[in-house]
Amino acid sequence: MTATPEAGGKRGKLYLEDLSVGDRFQSGEHALDVAQILAFARQFDPQPFHTDEEAARRTFFGGLAASGWHTAALTMKLLVESGIPLADGIIGSGGELQWPQPTRPGDVLHVAGEVIDIVPSRSKPGRAMVTMRCQTLNQRGEVLQNFTPKLVVHARPAAA
Template sequence: MDYFEDIEVGRKARFGRYEVTREEVVEFAKKYDPQAFHLNDDAAAKTHFGRLSASGWHTCAMTMSMLVRNMEENRQAGLGSPGIDELRWIKPVYPGDTLRVESTVLEKRRSESRPEMGIFKSRLTVFNQNDEPVMSMVSNGLIQVRDPDAAIET
């Protein structure tokens, strides 16, 4: 199990594989982002997207799926997230794309108010099958501390 103490600033990881389907793009859009270019091929063809594209929020959800799978496979003592600091949709995601993630740990610190928790910040970049970045975000993660009674370094 990986705990706060095991997180190294600068550590890089590559993980995930998510195949984007037309059915899922349309299903997500109907429920959460019902704009025409996410729902209808003809309407999408008349936009700057040129064809049906996934919602940016759907790209976030697909990324979360890959992130959680990676945490489970690597047995990380994750405790959720207090949020993200920035989010950018760089390129459209289309049905037929295959996504993957690269992450870099930017910083980490122990929580002063909750000594059993650590907080780490990572830059996540999502790439398509052509190694083109399609989304980036800076994520804050909460993680269990192995020894909550150990002194907090300042």
């Protein structure tokens, strides 16, 4: 499933001049299972609530939960593969990240994004800082992650 902007009917790779505040994007989906959670956690966040189903039941989470960093990585994958189709790629310059509730085995993730600000660069013509609001949701529409990235977006190159 590929995503296209909901606003304006724009298709294909997007440059700065193709974006407007209020444009919305929705990614495809990713189904998360126990094996993926365990593999990611063992390599990158080896805490018991991410690596051991039995131990996880006795923790704050009350059961196995994906690492927030796993959710963030899957969000990035969804944005790149089927979210906002930026011509020069998704180039981050910072942002805010929150996890209001844990991602669990069996969750089917997708990302809903909206352009909330566009600030042209004063020192580098042909680019701008685009701020987005991205929510990673599960199959029930529950927000698992709020991500507000600031992206460097380039204008369309001049024709040669």
